[in-house]
Amino acid sequence: MKSLAELQAIRDKARAQVGLRAESGASVRVQVGMATCGIAAGARPVLNAFVEEVAKRGLQDIMVTQTGCIGICQYEPVVEVIEGDKKTTYVKMTAEKAVRVVNDHLVNGSVVTEYTIGANAQ
Amino acid sequence: MYRSNVLVCGGTGCTSSNSELIIQRLKEEIKAHGLEKEVNVIRTGCFGLCALGPIMVVYPEGAFYSMVKPDDVPEIVEEHLLKGRIVKRLLYQETVVDDNSVKSLNDTTFYGKQRRIALRNCGVINPENIDEYIAVDGYQALGKVLTEMTPQQVIDIMKASGLRGRGGAGFPTGLKWSFAAANQADQKYVCCNADEGDPGAFMDRSILEGDPHVVLESMAIAGYAIGASQGYIYVRAEYPIAVKRLQIAIDQAHEYGLLGNDIFGTGFNFDIQLRLGAGAFVCGEETALMTSIEGKRGEPRPRPPFPALKGLFQKPTILNNVETWANVTQIILNGPEWFKSIGTERSAGTKVFALGGKIKHTGLVEVPMGTTLREIVEEIGGGVPNGHTFKAAQTGGPSGGCIPASEMDVKIDYDNLLAIGAMMGSGGMIIMDDTTCMVDIAKFFLEFTVDESCGKCTPCRVGTRRLLEILNKITSGNGTLEDIDRLEKLCYYLKENSLCALGQTAPNPVLSTLKYFRDEYIAHVTEKRCPAGVCKALTNYYIDPAKCRGCTLCARNCPVGAITGSVKQPHVIDTQKCIKCGACMEKCKFGAIDKR
Numbered sequence: 001m002k003s004l005a006e007l008q009a010i011r012d013k014a015r016a017q018v019g020l021r022a023e024s025g026a027s028v029r030v031q032v033g034m035a036t037c038g039i040a041a042g043a044r045p046v047l048n049a050f051v052e053e054v055a056k057r058g059l060q061d062i063m064v065t066q067t068g069c070i071g072i073c074q075y076e077p078v079v080e081v082i083e084g085d086k087k088t089t090y091v092k093m094t095a096e097k098a099v100r101v102v103n104d105h106l107v108n109g110s111v112v113t114e115y116t117i118g119a120n121a122q
Numbered sequence: 123m124y125r126s127n128v129l130v131c132g133g134t135g136c137t138s139s140n141s142e143l144i145i146q147r148l149k150e151e152i153k154a155h156g157l158e159k160e161v162n163v164i165r166t167g168c169f170g171l172c173a174l175g176p177i178m179v180v181y182p183e184g185a186f187y188s189m190v191k192p193d194d195v196p197e198i199v200e201e202h203l204l205k206g207r208i209v210k211r212l213l214y215q216e217t218v219v220d221d222n223s224v225k226s227l228n229d230t231t232f233y234g235k236q237r238r239i240a241l242r243n244c245g246v247i248n249p250e251n252i253d254e255y256i257a258v259d260g261y262q263a264l265g266k267v268l269t270e271m272t273p274q275q276v277i278d279i280m281k282a283s284g285l286r287g288r289g290g291a292g293f294p295t296g297l298k299w300s301f302a303a304a305n306q307a308d309q310k311y312v313c314c315n316a317d318e319g320d321p322g323a324f325m326d327r328s329i330l331e332g333d334p335h336v337v338l339e340s341m342a343i344a345g346y347a348i349g350a351s352q353g354y355i356y357v358r359a360e361y362p363i364a365v366k367r368l369q370i371a372i373d374q375a376h377e378y379g380l381l382g383n384d385i386f387g388t389g390f391n392f393d394i395q396l397r398l399g400a401g402a403f404v405c406g407e408e409t410a411l412m413t414s415i416e417g418k419r420g421e422p423r424p425r426p427p428f429p430a431l432k433g434l435f436q437k438p439t440i441l442n443n444v445e446t447w448a449n450v451t452q453i454i455l456n457g458p459e460w461f462k463s464i465g466t467e468r469s470a471g472t473k474v475f476a477l478g479g480k481i482k483h484t485g486l487v488e489v490p491m492g493t494t495l496r497e498i499v500e501e502i503g504g505g506v507p508n509g510h511t512f513k514a515a516q517t518g519g520p521s522g523g524c525i526p527a528s529e530m531d532v533k534i535d536y537d538n539l540l541a542i543g544a545m546m547g548s549g550g551m552i553i554m555d556d557t558t559c560m561v562d563i564a565k566f567f568l569e570f571t572v573d574e575s576c577g578k579c580t581p582c583r584v585g586t587r588r589l590l591e592i593l594n595k596i597t598s599g600n601g602t603l604e605d606i607d608r609l610e611k612l613c614y615y616l617k618e619n620s621l622c623a624l625g626q627t628a629p630n631p632v633l634s635t636l637k638y639f640r641d642e643y644i645a646h647v648t649e650k651r652c653p654a655g656v657c658k659a660l661t662n663y664y665i666d667p668a669k670c671r672g673c674t675l676c677a678r679n680c681p682v683g684a685i686t687g688s689v690k691q692p693h694v695i696d697t698q699k700c701i702k703c704g705a706c707m708e709k710c711k712f713g714a715i716d717k718r
Contacts, residue, residue: 001379002387004265007256010378014257017124017162018247034206048160051125064125065182066206 016055026063033078035069041076049095053102089117124162129179133168133331136175143192144176151199161203167332169245170486171232185224188214232483235502239472240448241488244332249367252374255335261380263454264339267346268388276347277303283458284470289315289443290547292536298440301430303348305438310350312341313441316357319403320519323550325474326444328486330364334371338394340450345392353394356411358401368396403574407622408441421578422622445474465491469535479552482507496530510555518547520567521627523634543634559656560639561646565593567631582625585616597657601647655717658702667692669714676706
């Protein structure tokens with residue numbers, strides 16, 4: 001260790017992993033449905049894509065977690081984005097769609113309407 | 123990038139209740155489900171709530187599983203890690219809420235009132251991975267000190283913070299450092315006292331096991347402040363996990379160049395070595411500890427000269443306790459005003475207590491100075507179990523005294539505890555209920571100090587033994603009122619004439635029980651009665667004829683045949699034959715047997 005900059009580099013790299021462990025006061029929760037139906041429909045790559053993408057962009061205020069079946073199994077994988085009282089439900093998600101939700105919704109604040117349950121329910 | 127972190131306590135308490143096996147099963151199950159790239163298993167230090175161990179915490183949900191058994195692991199992996207359904211039956215019950223989330227630990231009574239500074243990384247990071255320590259701002263304080271501050275500035279900050287030694291005596295840390303800094307020498311030393319010896323105290327052990335790097339970093343900071351290039355950690359060999367993790371930490375710090383030569387390119391050199399103690403209580407005394415590091419028999423030396431002038435190898439030395447070191451980095455990073463704002467006016471910061479004895483939540487708690495004993499016992503500790511009432515708390519182990527129920531609202535800090543005849547000590551806190559005999563407790567601690575007296579000075583070597591003899595006389599029913607006076611007089615003699623703190627404080631358990639529970643001593647000598655029913659020689663078992671149904675169960679279980687009586691008739695105990703083992707009382711289904 002020859003400089004503080006070296007220490008900072010290690011810290012920044014290690015932080016993403018340890019940061020997950022704090023009791024986060026995150027204001028946004030991303031919940032991926034991970035019951036049997038969700039997993040069968042491919043929820044795990046979706047969950048992992050969210051985790052990777054959120055970490056890659058260093059988003060601090062977002063907690064990615066899993067949840068059970070919410071009862072709309074035909075639309076799995078289902079992802080809910082919860083911001084305070086507001087809940088957006090995305091359905092039939094894929095890893096690619098997850099990346100776009102992170103970019104458009106979580107970073108830029110515009111809901112990806114075409115992936116939501118409203119757009120897919122017809 | 124892992125989506126989930128599973129933290130399993132690897133502290134001594136949980137390890138002894140099988141947490142290693144749990145980690146092993148966890149890894150197997152995670153592999154079987156193909157989750158090894160998604161879920162990270164980390165062995166951490168102590169979470170503090172040892173009564174509910176083994177403990178496992180799953181993030182990001184923050185699910186706090188308690189009393190986990192290896193056989194519970196498949197369910198946790200399958201349900202929680204794979205399917206996202208928290209296994210409610212295994213949660214610490216206070217954190218259970220109705221939806222699929224859990225209550226924050228900070229909202230529970232055990233953690234809610236705590237303020238974790240010294241323990242902040244215990245149960246959070248993997249102690250065997252330096253990167254995780256760096257991730258939580260580890261070695262930032264050392265970097266700041268070496269690149270931005272002069273040694274004098276470091277000492278000024280420590281002085282301004284008001285930090286006092288957490289080993290027991292409460293000497294101001296900054297002042298100690300300034301003495302050593304002022305003395306000129308070709309070599310100086312920084313030592314860490316990790317020879318935690320009080321029965322029931324395990325806070326230093328938990329810090330070493332859960333956050334070993336903080337000790338290394340703080341010692342290096344002190345080395346810079348006083349001009350030392352060598353540090354020693356004196357740790358007892360009975361702490362194998364702590365020794366192992368310290369050595370791993372030292373090796374990792376070397377690899378990163380955070381110990382060794384030219385740290386941060388500033389030309390500052392500092393190295394640390396471990397020295398294992400064989401477990402003698404006296405080696406926790408600073409001069410005896412240094413004598414032991416030198417390779418000699420661990421015996422104290424007369425002071426002065428104080429270690430700041432002539433310590434280890436006759437060179438200026440500072441010695442601080444593990445918990446003290448754990449505060450140093452935070453003071454550097456957050457500033458002395460921040461630290462001073464916590465706690466009371468003359469005792470800044472927090473104190474860790476190892477809560478044990480007759481209390482629901484046995485474990486480690488860290489509270490701001492000035493917290494009352496009532497808050498610790500009744501709120502954080504969950505109160506005295508089994509319907510008994512609180513009688514006293516013993517603080518400071520064999521060097522300390524007891525705090526009776528009448529003083530429960532005293533704000534705990536160094537000075538207030540001394541004023542009521544107890545002392546902070548290293549932070550062991552043993553809770554006693556109404557089934558505890560205070561004379562017996564004093565005797566227990568004297569037995570300990572008689573064993574542990576090193577024998578160098580007469581007052582301690584002979585005095586502790588005479589004190590124990592008088593206590594034995596009293597508890598066996600042969601004491602007189604004069605014995606109590608003699609006991610008290612001898613206590614003061616020991617305090618004034620012993621060479622080191624071991625002898626000077628050995629009478630404290632006697633003096634403080636005499637102060638608050640003199641009536642119990644008097645009952646032992648005048649009425650030949652032990653009010654708590656503990657001292658065997660003074661206790662007789664008897665059967666209440668009104669309650670006895672004559673079931674003969676007690677008679678059949680008495681190992682010496684002291685109970686007689688015919689079926690369906692009240693039985694009687696022959697007190698001459700009775701050995702007071704208590705077997706009959708345990709067996710009786712009608713509560714007919716009592717002792718007095």
